[in-house]
């Protein structure tokens with residue numbers, strides 16, 4: 141998890157808005173904050189890009205959503221399939 145500033149106006153001034161109870165990558169609850177400057181609501185702290193990569197490559201996600209192969213393997217097989225048809 142990482143603490144972030146507002147993506148809209150880059151302000152670091154936020155106020156707690158509510159607790160989120162659903163997210164794909166981590167166990168709830170999550171804090172949703174609202175930017176004091178522009179009003180944008182966002183999760184803070186939020187999941188890092190690396191944490192998302194680990195989550196989507198993990199067995200728990202693959203099994204829950206019915207995928208049998210990691211997404212990177214699926215992409216590789218599609219590239220190989222299209223190369224063969226050319």
Ligand SMILES: [Zn+2]
Nearest residue numbers: 146149175178
């Ligand atoms: Zn803002």
